Amino acid sequence: MVLNLTYVNGKKYRVVYRLILVERFIIKGGRTLSGRVSISGAKNSALKLMAASLLSGSETTIRNVPMIEDVYTMVEVLKTMGVKVSIDTTGKTLKIHPGSIKSQEAPYEMVRKMRASVLVTGPLLARFGRARVAIPGGCNIGSRGIDLHLKGFEVLGAKYGIEHGYINCSTENKMGHGRLKGADINLDFPSRGATENLMMAAALAHGRTTITNAAREPEIADLAGFLNRMGACISGAGTDTITIEGVETLHGAEYEVMPDSIEAGTFIAAASICGNGVIIENAVRHNLEVFYLKLKEIGVNIDAANENTIRVDRPEADYRPINVSTLPYPGFPTDLQPVITVLLTLVQGVSIVTENVFENRFMYVDELNRMGANIKIEGHHAVVKGVRKLSGAPVRAFDLRAGAAVVLAGLAAEGTTEVSDIYHIQRGYENFDLKLKGLGADISMTG
Numbered sequence: 001m002v003l004n005l006t007y008v009n010g011k012k013y014r015v016v017y018r019l020i021l022v023e024r025f026i027i028k029g030g031r032t033l034s035g036r037v038s039i040s041g042a043k044n045s046a047l048k049l050m051a052a053s054l055l056s057g058s059e060t061t062i063r064n065v066p067m068i069e070d071v072y073t074m075v076e077v078l079k080t081m082g083v084k085v086s087i088d089t090t091g092k093t094l095k096i097h098p099g100s101i102k103s104q105e106a107p108y109e110m111v112r113k114m115r116a117s118v119l120v121t122g123p124l125l126a127r128f129g130r131a132r133v134a135i136p137g138g139c140n141i142g143s144r145g146i147d148l149h150l151k152g153f154e155v156l157g158a159k160y161g162i163e164h165g166y167i168n169c170s171t172e173n174k175m176g177h178g179r180l181k182g183a184d185i186n187l188d189f190p191s192r193g194a195t196e197n198l199m200m201a202a203a204l205a206h207g208r209t210t211i212t213n214a215a216r217e218p219e220i221a222d223l224a225g226f227l228n229r230m231g232a233c234i235s236g237a238g239t240d241t242i243t244i245e246g247v248e249t250l251h252g253a254e255y256e257v258m259p260d261s262i263e264a265g266t267f268i269a270a271a272s273i274c275g276n277g278v279i280i281e282n283a284v285r286h287n288l289e290v291f292y293l294k295l296k297e298i299g300v301n302i303d304a305a306n307e308n309t310i311r312v313d314r315p316e317a318d319y320r321p322i323n324v325s326t327l328p329y330p331g332f333p334t335d336l337q338p339v340i341t342v343l344l345t346l347v348q349g350v351s352i353v354t355e356n357v358f359e360n361r362f363m364y365v366d367e368l369n370r371m372g373a374n375i376k377i378e379g380h381h382a383v384v385k386g387v388r389k390l391s392g393a394p395v396r397a398f399d400l401r402a403g404a405a406v407v408l409a410g411l412a413a414e415g416t417t418e419v420s421d422i423y424h425i426q427r428g429y430e431n432f433d434l435k436l437k438g439l440g441a442d443i444s445m446t447g
């Protein structure tokens, strides 16, 4: 446990960092995966529900929360503001009571660690009329701007300034603390974060807000479901036009996080690479439609036993090369781009993977080429020439999904693969190594 002291508004806060040892995964490849794996709650929904809890003065209970580093970081963000949070790691439940909130600031140390912290801005602005949030900055996969968030807040009547790396947002007007005013917002790009931040801000605004060209991911509908359970009046979430009728106050609620479709896709990809008889439970088929269809195009022996269970068996014929381009939902998910590329490295012929969402999401390709893959980057395309086999090697996890990709490559490779910087993976996959071990993989963690 590493304690660090930080100051917010001149007050001293104890910021607790869990000691993340320099841990690595050691993988002995060549095993065939089989058996059942159950998918955890969605990271990219749970973090937003936690931020949304700030909109109420009473307690919220969130169930099916994945116990992952990013959730612990968001807990620290809330606690730094004085919010009471209790975690039941066994029951995968959070109880959040914002009644005791003292500050409306998200410090740089937290936001730098996890950009999703910026999603407390909308709730703080809506409930308290002010928010001071560190600018998240970029990460390994791209610049990750927040201009669409800020433009939307302005349309809702807020003012903001940037000073010393922080965004200071306020609805203060001449008469003192004002209230956001409903308005029509059109997003230049269907940004998930902007859609979520603005939907939360509009929930307590005066009057109606419409968000057009909104992001349509299933996690957006999950957040709207939670907000409506708290007393909000939101319709259209999951489509490109969301309507929010602002209300005066929101109350606490209980809610269960939806299953993580990206974790499901990661295990489906692992099973497609080296599985036979793998059953992925809580894999909601319609949240993965395009991914599922692309695997079928490759020739993966995949079947949806029912809406929430997917089975993958050994292929009946050689896999076929394909072209795949990432797009905002319902297009092919950018978060599954690295793992489908691993699958394609072993498919004879030439496949082309195009990344349209982030500007730098091929960092893992050099690691795969060290394992014997034959991938050439041309702009935002990866040209993948299939090889007969991969061979184990020491590799790095550059970010969450890139880390999962090199682990999957290690499962397929001959010999031993050592993956370092696995804290990236632990940010977003709950018990990733244990779940793979449960399917028969030879994977262990070492400090």
Ligand code: EPZ
Pocket: 043, 044, 047, 116, 142, 143, 144, 145, 146, 147, 148, 149, 150, 189, 190, 191, 192, 193, 194, 215, 334, 335, 357, 358, 359, 400, 401, 428
């Ligand atoms: C969410 O990020 C996810 N993160 C990402 O998952 C995911 O890859 C991404 O959506 C796309 O699906 C969480 O939900 C915590 P965006 P977010 O706003 O909200 C640009 C993972 O591995 N943009 O849709 O940041 C931005 O730079 C992570 O779990 C602006 O330019 O995604 C990016 O290129 C990685 N200005 C693109 O849009 C803005 O104001 C997509 O961003 C907002 C976004």
